[in-house]
Amino acid sequence: MTNPQNIVRRSATTTTPPRVREEVEEVAKLIDVSKCIGCKACQVACMEWNDIRDEVGIVDGTYNNPTDLTEHSWTVMRFTEHENPAGDLEWLIRKDGCMHCAEPGCLEACPAPGAIVQYANGIVDFDSDKCIGCGYCVTGCPFDIPRISKHDSKSYKCTLCSDRVSVGLEPACVKTCPTGCIEFGSKDAMLIRAAKRVDDLKARGFDQAGIYDPAGVGGTHVMYVLHHADEPGLYAGLPKDPRISPLVGAWKGVTKPLMSAILGITAFAGFIHYVTKGPKEEPADEEVFGAEGEEGYLRDTRGEEAAATVRDPAKEEER
Amino acid sequence: MKHDEVKRNQRGQRMMLRYPASTRINHWTMAASFILLALSGLAFFHPAFFFLTHTLGGPVWARILHPFIGVVFFLLFVAIAASNLRYNLWIKNDLRWVRQIGDVLTNHDERLPPIGKFNPGQKLVFWCLVISVPLLLVTGVIMWRPWFAGYFPIPLIRLASLLHALAAFVAIATIIVHIYAAIWVKGSIRAMTRGWVSRAWAKHHHPLWYEDHVDQDLVEQRKARDGQGERPGAERDLKARE
Ligand code: HEM
Ligand code: SF4
């Protein structure tokens, strides 16, 4: 559910979006990967609250089920069997889904005004009724999150339960998690929580434990506590230093207004040229061929025979 | 053939054919599809142009139709480009013409060297499009949802999106120049709508093409008369073009 008075960014919009409330607290969801048991209760809660049902797919021999995010599965658990340097197996389970970036690549890329908005509390939401189905959000997202529906060609992803949050509830996944692995609150509070968890993990021998709140996208409103924060790639390819790709930056950046301006100036230059230098008028026969006209010219250059050789264009066409 | 039979314009000038009907039909179908592509494409290009999606029936229809029109446009372009390729090759006099661009712009045509069916400006338009249009097709297919984009890795789609926007910019800028040139040089628009130009126009703007044309006529006439014909201008042609 959109809150149309608390928008800090709005896709394809060059004016200030409505933002009447000052000092709105930023929220965050904290996922403590070290506590996750892979039960997928959050996946079920997400389906239930949002009332979406994915097709029954195939089991690919892993615990990943569904095997990927889809327009109907906004969060999936990604299972990795990692053998650590000591030779022990670590089962790394990461709940994947939209990170609600402070600088969202999806919103940056979207060409449809208002199809993607970011609320003052940090939630990045898709207003699917305004979506045109171009897939630019998929191109822009550094985390490969949005999915275009095969049924209605609209883009979907986790809303961070913006409808629940706007009435003071926590997201459905948070409410249901049996181990307390997912927590929700203000971003500041979650960072403090996360720091405690990191200390705890370090005390238990996970020297590289840390918070995943990547600065490259301005921080995120979904954060992880990782036991191996130095190697986020271990967790099913979580990017180490995600940022809006420079290609997307170049595509969506200054080049566009610049190119638009050049096109306008080119057309304007044509207008100026026309009113100052004027057109090349149709030349008269005498001007081009001399006083005796084309026949005279042909006779002079090619002889008598040529002067009589002029075919009718209408007949030429039939050739 | 008697001269009186030759098609004349309102000023009584004798005419000759510049573009056959097939080229004319192709050109204007292509022009219409290009305009639709440019308008719908610009709508996704920058929010200032988003209202242009209405030229294709609204934002979603614009997204759906743009790539299909693009494919039609591409096929028409290939046909017209292939049939005009030989007139767009560089000849010696073109360089002199380019050096005298000041005379071109100030309409001092009498000072210009003789050039062929297309002048270097037109050739530049041709080659800009020969580069940008296939690039638009390839990058457009890579971006095309829901049909094709899913088969490509996201970094490639990013590159394709950037290149599509750049190629579209080149193509649209080229076409703005092209349209202006048609307005500037009187007689060109009728050449593409009805096919013919006055013979004086041909000789004035495209002398080598005109001379070729006359020589060709002469050959045909001799063939009709003697059963064989030799091009009287062959030697002169070579000199102008070497
Ligand atoms: C040749 C075949 C073409 C194909 C297959 C194609 C395909 C596409 C696709 C798939 C998109 C994304 C929006 C959508 O899904 O509708 C797009 C955007 C665009 N197209 Fe094309 N297109 C083609 C030709 C052209 C041409 C000739 C022009 C220039 C007149 C053009 C200009 C644009 C522009 C400006 C955009 C927006 C790019 C941006 O968002 O930065 N396209 N095209
Ligand atoms: S993770 Fe992707 S979809 Fe989610 S806010 Fe960031 S860029 Fe957008």
Ligand code: SF4
């Ligand atoms: S698919 Fe929809 S949400 Fe995604 S960029 Fe296009 S219009 Fe925006």
